[in-house]
Amino acid sequence: MTRKFKVIYYVNQFFGQIGGEDKAGIKPMYKEETIGPAIGFNGLLKDEGEVIGTIICGDNYFNENKEEALPYILNIIKENDPDIVVTGPAFNAGRYGMACAEIAKAVVEELNIPVVSGMYIENPGLDVCKSVAIVAETSDSAAGMRKALPVMANLAKKIAKGEELDLPHEEGYIPQGKRLTVFTEKRGSQRAVDMLLARLNGEEFETELPMPVFDQVNPADSIKDLSKATIALVTTGGMVPLGNPDRIQSASAQKWGKYDVSKRDALTGEYCTIHGGFDPVYANEIPDRVAPLDMLKEYEREGVIGKVFEYFYTTTGTGTSVGNAVKFGTEIGKELKEAGVDGVILTST
Secondary structure, three states, rough: OOOOOEEEEEOOOOOOOOOOHHHHHOEEEOOOOOHHHHHHHHHHHOOOOOEEEEEOOOOHHHHHOHHHHHHHHHHHHHHHHOOOOEEEEOOOOHOOOOHHHHHHHHHHHHOOOEEEEEEEEOOOOOOOOOOOEEEEEEEOOOOHHHHHHHHHHHHHHHHHHOOOOOHHHOEEOOOOOOOOOOOOOOOHHHHHHHHHHHOOOOOOOOOOOOOOOOOOOOOOOOOOOOOOOOOEEEEOOOEEEOEEEEEEOOOOOOOOEEEOOOOOOOOHHHHHHHOOOHHHHHHHHHHOOOOHHHHHHHHHHHHHEEEEEEEEOOEEOOOOHHHHHHHHHHHHHOOOHHOOOOOEEEEEO
């Protein structure tokens, strides 16, 4: 009888049936049983494989204590020696996605064990692990669990048996950005001409090199009289009050912060950057180099602008998904518009 391949499954506190946000700080634990989505996944493996245990960790704990959580999780996996590790699916949950991604990346690179995960295309964790792990494309919410698990199970079975995966769109996983040599009936020049003719004739065709599509934003009308305008300061430079009281992430941000600067003439002295994408030395020395509150206040005193808006908005840009960036911009923009702000100074790094 052929040996079943062994799987260790990783989930967060919610899918691990521990609790919701109130339990997001729990430390990692290992249970030699199938829990949450691991139950459904195990059933889909049938007689080919089995989930031998489930690792559970709180989203907040992992992301805020990765130095302790990751080695513990890797040690569990190493001791149990599975043939494959499964994380998620995380859908569009950012903190969960980052945990699934960091674990996947470490398992592949440090333990040389294959990993299958599942994420929504805009989950910030995707870019962390998609080059080394196979990530099934899922919907943006747990409502897509029933569709995600069969895809992940099929991928796991193929990988565990050493079978070559078909193209991403055929298997249901997200492209890894790798170029492979394949043989086709027609050479490249013939295929290119065929696509051109199809396009000229209004016929359907599938490009071999899809290009990204970016939103186009029309610029707002100019401010007619700056001397009467209220100007707000917003940054993606990760500038936060000392201690980072709202725990804004240093990369792949899941939130933004809002702080009262109505009685301040500068950020220097009380603020620092938690941005993980650049050397913070000079920014921490003078935070106004990144978010120039000092100059805006000076312009206010000189009458160049009417008023500096009383609140300062901040988040981290590096690694942040397009979906979250749009969400942050929409939320902040709504507040500023309702407050009657006329213009925004938006700085990066």
